[in-house]
Amino acid sequence: MRVKKFRTISIYEIGKTESYLSDMAKEGLFLAGMSQSYNIFKINEPADIEYRIEFGEKELNSEMREMYKISGWSYVCSIKGIHIFKAAASDALVEIHTDPEEQSYTLRKSCKILTRLISFEIVMLLIVIALSVFATMIGSTPVLNLLENNFIFIIEIAFMFYIIFEIVRQMQTIIQIKKRLQMGFYINHHEPWKRRSAGKFVIYSILAVLSILCLASIASNILTIAGYITGKSNYALTLATEVPVVRLNDIEKLESPVIRTDYLKYSHHLLSNVSVKYNVFIKEYEINEEFVQENMAWEGEVYTPSIRTNYYKVYTPFMVQGALSDVLHKAENYFFVGMPDEKIVAEKLDCNGLDEAYYIPSRENGENYFGLVVRKGNVILWMIYMGQKSRTEVVEASQELFE
Amino acid sequence: MPYQEGPMTEAMYYILLALSKPTHGYQLMIDIKDISGGRIEMGPGTLYGVLTRLLKENLLKIKQDDGRRKTYELTVLGETALKAEYQRLKLMLKDGAFLEEE
Numbered sequence: 001m002r003v004k005k006f007r008t009i010s011i012y013e014i015g016k017t018e019s020y021l022s023d024m025a026k027e028g029l030f031l032a033g034m035s036q037s038y039n040i041f042k043i044n045e046p047a048d049i050e051y052r053i054e055f056g057e058k059e060l061n062s063e064m065r066e067m068y069k070i071s072g073w074s075y076v077c078s079i080k081g082i083h084i085f086k087a088a089a090s091d092a093l094v095e096i097h098t099d100p101e102e103q104s105y106t107l108r109k110s111c112k113i114l115t116r117l118i119s120f121e122i123v124m125l126l127i128v129i130a131l132s133v134f135a136t137m138i139g140s141t142p143v144l145n146l147l148e149n150n151f152i153f154i155i156e157i158a159f160m161f162y163i164i165f166e167i168v169r170q171m172q173t174i175i176q177i178k179k180r181l182q183m184g185f186y187i188n189h190h191e192p193w194k195r196r197s198a199g200k201f202v203i204y205s206i207l208a209v210l211s212i213l214c215l216a217s218i219a220s221n222i223l224t225i226a227g228y229i230t231g232k233s234n235y236a237l238t239l240a241t242e243v244p245v246v247r248l249n250d251i252e253k254l255e256s257p258v259i260r261t262d263y264l265k266y267s268h269h270l271l272s273n274v275s276v277k278y279n280v281f282i283k284e285y286e287i288n289e290e291f292v293q294e295n296m297a298w299e300g301e302v303y304t305p306s307i308r309t310n311y312y313k314v315y316t317p318f319m320v321q322g323a324l325s326d327v328l329h330k331a332e333n334y335f336f337v338g339m340p341d342e343k344i345v346a347e348k349l350d351c352n353g354l355d356e357a358y359y360i361p362s363r364e365n366g367e368n369y370f371g372l373v374v375r376k377g378n379v380i381l382w383m384i385y386m387g388q389k390s391r392t393e394v395v396e397a398s399q400e401l402f403e
Numbered sequence: 404m405p406y407q408e409g410p411m412t413e414a415m416y417y418i419l420l421a422l423s424k425p426t427h428g429y430q431l432m433i434d435i436k437d438i439s440g441g442r443i444e445m446g447p448g449t450l451y452g453v454l455t456r457l458l459k460e461n462l463l464k465i466k467q468d469d470g471r472r473k474t475y476e477l478t479v480l481g482e483t484a485l486k487a488e489y490q491r492l493k494l495m496l497k498d499g500a501f502l503e504e505e
Binding site for chain 2: 052054056057062063064066067068070071073094095096097098099101102103105106
């Protein structure tokens with residue numbers, strides 16, 4: 001039978017790993033192989049076995065193997081050019097290394113490899129940081145971008161920092177061991193390994209949280225995509241659909257509203273539809289609603305009022321304000337078409353029942369085509385209304401919604 | 404560490420000494436034990452490490468390689484280095500000779 005155990009002691013902690021493997025053998029777990037992050041053990045009768053970790057030659061050649069074997073050391077496994085040997089513990093056993101100074105030379109290659117790895121990781125980190133900053137600043141709405149992307153960039157950067165931290169620590173360990181060997185001290189093959197430091201605990205906790213966030217993020221993405229396939233994330237809006245936003249008829253107050261159910265020209269997008277996006281940090285709706293009132297005329301045509309609402313529910317309280325200012329930025333830019341000096345500025349409104357409200361006039365036809373951004377608690381609504389009603393009715397409808 | 408005619412490690416000295424007659428890896432371990440009167444039992448890791456290093460430094464060369472076993476021998480440089488080290492050790496002993504009289 002085989003048992004897989006997560007490797008908590010780095011292989012570069014030579015003495016600790018050796019004594020750990022030896023202690024495992026005393027419990028009947030014999031090292032059989034090593035993978036990237038696991039040690040694989042075979043279960044057998046407990047025995048007193050010594051393990052040694054060998055650096056130096058990348059590939060074991062037959063001559064080397066024979067020499068080790070004759071001296072009583074049998075080969076167990078290798079990982080990344082590091083080899084593990086074992087032998088039954090006995091007083092007559094000849095150590096693999098009988099000269100500490102000579103042994104220190106075998107660690108040189110590992111030092112070089114680790115140095116190269118650190119420089120590579122640092123370059124990668126800089127690239128990731130640059131890309132992340134760029135991706136976060138797209139559209140000048142950093143808070144929304146971060147929320148919508150599950151902070152994936154920050155999590156990524158945190159993971160990379162951790163990797164570099166780990167490699168630097170391994171490097172430190174190796175340098176320390178090398179120094180001691182050069183001074184003539186043998187490696188302590190029975191170094192205690194059970195001690196756990198508080199620092200390690202903190203790092204592992206942070207990593208656990210980050211991993212959970214990553215998994216949650218992946219899960220929510222899968223759910224959103226699955227929702228598009230099953231129709232749960234993108235569906236037609238009817239008068240009866242329950243959505244947490246201001247409905248068009250809350251503003252229009254028509255007796256017999258007729259919702260448009262046809263498709264947008266040249267696309268398969270319904271004119272009245274709901275799309276949902278959600279993850280650990282934010283829930284978003286985008287809802288389009290449009291009426292066709294054949295019996296009503298407006299500016300010589302059939303009256304077709306419409307409202308588009310973007311709904312944001314932010315689950316991280318400290319980011320609500322940031323998200324609001326990003327939504328405002330989007331709302332202002334939505335109507336902005338011309339020169340910089342024609343910039344549209346949101347106008348703050350005082351409304352009872354709402355935490356904040358902003359009116360965003362469109363360039364042309366400001367009376368009947370405008371935006372409104374309201375916030376209540378951690379919910380932000382950005383509405384774009386077109387129709388014969390004025391902002392007063394839309395604000396009132398918003399106040400009613402949150403009552 | 405490249406050999407720069409400085410003091411040798413013990414392992415290095417005994418390997419060069421044992422290689423006064425060409426021989427292969429495992430036999431070297433036995434020879435070293437014999438030469439040192441059983442005092443030195445050299446580990447295979449140390450032996451192999453030193454052999455590779457000395458090959459790189461041109462103090463040794465491979466006389467014969469039948470694929471399974473390699474036979475090593477000293478180069479001229481190796482011989483000179485060994486003799487120089489022997490002289491150095493002799494001087495060291497002489498300098499400490501007074502310890503015997505005490």
